Amino acid sequence: MGLWLIWWDACGAFCFLFGEAVVWFSNYVIVFKVLGPWFNWNGWGIFHFCVFETIILLVEGSHFRAMLTSPGVTQRNSASPKDAEPDTADPLWWTKPPRRFCKKCKALKPPRAHHCSVAGHCVMKMDHYCPWVNNTVGQNNHKFFLQFLVYVTIGTLYAALLTMSYAFSAWRGAVPWPAWGVGEMAMAIAQVVLDIFFTIFVIAMMCDQYEAICTDTTGIEAMKRWEERDWTIVQGLTSIMGTPLGVHWFVPTLPQGTAFYEWSPRDDPDAYDIRDPSIKTFFRDLELQHRLADLKSAEMLGDGEAEGGEGAPLKDAQSTLTKRKGGSGAMSNAAQDAKLVRVYDRQGRPLLVPPKIAAEMEAAALEGDAATGKSGEGAARHVSMGS
Numbered sequence: 001m002g003l004w005l006i007w008w009d010a011c012g013a014f015c016f017l018f019g020e021a022v023v024w025f026s027n028y029v030i031v032f033k034v035l036g037p038w039f040n041w042n043g044w045g046i047f048h049f050c051v052f053e054t055i056i057l058l059v060e061g062s063h064f065r066a067m068l069t070s071p072g073v074t075q076r077n078s079a080s081p082k083d084a085e086p087d088t089a090d091p092l093w094w095t096k097p098p099r100r101f102c103k104k105c106k107a108l109k110p111p112r113a114h115h116c117s118v119a120g121h122c123v124m125k126m127d128h129y130c131p132w133v134n135n136t137v138g139q140n141n142h143k144f145f146l147q148f149l150v151y152v153t154i155g156t157l158y159a160a161l162l163t164m165s166y167a168f169s170a171w172r173g174a175v176p177w178p179a180w181g182v183g184e185m186a187m188a189i190a191q192v193v194l195d196i197f198f199t200i201f202v203i204a205m206m207c208d209q210y211e212a213i214c215t216d217t218t219g220i221e222a223m224k225r226w227e228e229r230d231w232t233i234v235q236g237l238t239s240i241m242g243t244p245l246g247v248h249w250f251v252p253t254l255p256q257g258t259a260f261y262e263w264s265p266r267d268d269p270d271a272y273d274i275r276d277p278s279i280k281t282f283f284r285d286l287e288l289q290h291r292l293a294d295l296k297s298a299e300m301l302g303d304g305e306a307e308g309g310e311g312a313p314l315k316d317a318q319s320t321l322t323k324r325k326g327g328s329g330a331m332s333n334a335a336q337d338a339k340l341v342r343v344y345d346r347q348g349r350p351l352l353v354p355p356k357i358a359a360e361m362e363a364a365a366l367e368g369d370a371a372t373g374k375s376g377e378g379a380a381r382h383v384s385m386g387s
């Protein structure tokens with residue numbers, strides 16, 4: 001996977017180091033100012049020390065791994081805008097959604113990838129940019145991000161409880177008051193305040209993540225209103241952890257599995273996720289165009305009325321659509337026999353229309369070119385005859 005570190009983002013670097021400072025400050029206070037004087041290193045003292053240091057290790061492991069693992073990025077400069085153009089050699093190309101191309105990366109965008117302006121890369125399953133781990137959270141480091149949230153919550157709650165229990169025991173007179181000076185008192189209070197602040201912040205973040213995991217939508221996709229899945233938490237977590245429930249879920253290791261995937265430009269450039277609203281729109285439009293073309297051809301093969309109709313063809317079709325909604329078998333038979341022509345509209349999107357409409361569009365495009373003095377391709381151009 002290679003080395004990965006976003007060293008150019010000052011905000012991320014500051015937040016990461018601030019988080020580390022809080023971890024080590026809490027560790028110092030708990031070990032030397034709470035556990036030491038409270039238990040005087042008896043069995044319970046050693047027990048709490050071992051548990052707390054294990055949590056610190058897991059926090060550190062997931063924190064550093066979240067920062068130093070590439071979130072799953074596409075290869076820069078791996079494609080040109082030409083590669084994003086549809087493969088017209090494929091007779092069914094016009095039924096496929098347009099390929100996604102990132103101008104900043106000069107690369108094709110795989111499904112569910114989004115460009116992260118901080119990382120400067122397209123990131124697979126980008127969730128969000130998190131300054132606390134100084135990295136974009138994406139497919140390959142989402143596991144470490146979730147582990148970091150969980151272990152920080154456990155660690156801060158544990159640290160706050162230990163400190164408060166110690167103070168409470170001393171107040172009850174069960175143990176002698178610690179020989180704390182003003183500085184130590186301030187440290188203990190600061191530590192509890194920081195612990196509570198981070199606990200609330202991280203639990204809020206976890207609620208957000210819970211929602212995202214159970215619907216299989218990243219933060220970016222939620223903003224773009226993707227269709228949500230109805231997953232159990234185990235299904236959602238399995239897709240992020242890359243392995244079925246096991247020890248891998250709890251330790252910050254890099255497992256093999258469904259996550260930790262590297263996209264290569266050789267992968268299917270026409271891959272897409274049907275839950276993407278833009279993809280849904282594409283297929284809805286395609287279906288509408290088909291129905292429009294069906295209506296047009298039915299009209300042309302049927303009565304000669306349409307012959308002289310020079311007005312707006314779309315409006316005609318729409319009124320026909322409502323007129324003929326009663327449904328006649330003759331119409332669909334006629335549509336099946338009709339010869340349709342594939343043309344492109346000004347956005348380069350394919351339309352399936354009867355030859356007459358295609359000729360009209362081409363004439364309009366030529367006129368437009370003549371008017372603007374452009375010589376290049378017309379807005380409407382024939383590709384091939386449909387059936």
Ligand SMILES: [Zn+2]
Pocket residue numbers: 102103104105106114115116120121122
């Ligand atoms: Zn990009």
